Amino acid sequence: MGYTVAVVGATGNVGREILNTLAERTFPADRVVALGTDRAVGHEVSYGDDRVLRVEDLGRFDFSTIDIAFFAVEPRLVAAHAARAATAGCVVIDTGPSFRLDPEVPLVVPEVNPQAIAAYKQRYTIATPSPTAVQLALALKPLHDRFTVRRAVVSTYQAVSGEGKEAMDELFTQTRAIFVNDPVSKSVLPKQIAFNVIPQIDGFLDDGATNAEWALNAEIKKLVDPKIKVAATCVRVPVFIGDAASVHVETDQEIGADEALEALRGAAGLSILDKRGTADGYITPVEVAGENPVFISRVRDDSTVENGVAFWSVADNLRKGAALNAVQIAEILARDYLEE
Known part of the structure; x- marks a missing residue:
């Protein structure tokens, strides 16, 4: 006997990736249900290489028949249905910000x-961090355990897929329009994204930071240590899949590039590609699409602080940044906390 699983938002970028990941990792599910709203209902989505699921109506669905529900939809749908699922005894794993x-x-x-x-029973809900927080936390954790991270200065370069399918379509149509000399229009992102970068993700706060920058700081405090300070600049770039980050870390204990590399190499979830002096010695977003790890490159000393290193980080934002992280949570939940 296995578990019953629902994927809410099964036709979206993250929902499809969750279904792929569940199948690839042979999650012990006896039944998998694809849920959606409006035009998605009745559509078919793939589950593994040989199974097709027909999307059912989220609004009418009875969650009392489900053990674990992955929510990969916008916050208004989470607000409308997540509590209903949790009250029915289904554990909600939400990939959004709610x-x-x-x-x-x-x-x-x-x-x-x-x-x-273990604290899931309080609300029968577990949250997954933003893709940038997943990426940063995986790198900071081994450094913090060994050297005590005091502060991180981070510039992120985030793919349009983090904004959803509509943003990916906007990048494509703007790029095509430029090539054929048509007018460029925008409706999803605040400025033209084709052949451009936008230093704004989410809305602005009174102090000039964006919500994404504030949230990255808050999430790292919750994930790793509330004493860590994060100064972030989050930038949307004309890349379909794959988030990158330039990170400068300041620690309490003495640290150097070699010591940092040693700590990072031993950490779960990380893959190190660091060869100095060559383009083969670092990795880029286009090279990590579909890959599970967070990749670390260009580890070097930061001479501007007494104890500091800098590095480059890249990950598939839909994979480890969202779907894989959620499925890994479900695997631990099923193994250690739920009864089949």
Whole structure:
């Protein structure tokens, strides 16, 4: 006997990736249900190489028949249906921002704080961090355990897929329009994204930071250590899949590039590609699409602080940044906390 699983938002970028990941990792599910709203209902989505699921109506669905529900939809749908699912005894794993900073909901990266999953019973809900927080937490955790991270200065370069399928379509149509000399229009992102970068993700706060920049700081505090300070600049770039980050870390203990590399190489969820002096010695977003790890390159000393290193980080934002992280949470939940 296995578990019953629902994927809410099964036709979206993250929902499809969750279904792929469940199948690839042979999650012990006896039944998998694809859920959606409006035009998605009745559509078919793939589950593994040989199974097709027909999308059912989220609004009419009875969650009492489900053990674990992955939510990969916008916050308004989470607000309308997640509590209904949790009240029915189904454990909600939400990949969006709705619960990330809720003190009653565990925020989890399995390689960083798996013990937090035990608190799921308080609300029958578990949150996954933003893709940038997943990526940063995986790198900071081994450095913090060994050297005590005091501060991180981060510039992120985030793919349009983080904004959804509509943003991916906007990048494509704007690029095509430029090539054929048509007018460029925008409706999803705040400025033209084709052949451009936009230093704004989400809305602005009174201090000039964006919500994404503030949230990255708050999520790292919840995931790794509340004493860590994060100064972030989050930038949307004309890339379909794959988030990158330039990170400068300041520590309490003495640290150098070699010591940092040693700590990072031993950490779960990370892959190190660091060969100095060659283009083969670092990795880029286009090279990580479909890959599970967070990749670390260009580890070097930061001479501007007494104890500091800098590095380059890249990950598939739909994979480890969202779907894989959620499925790993479900695997621990099923193995250690739920009864079949």
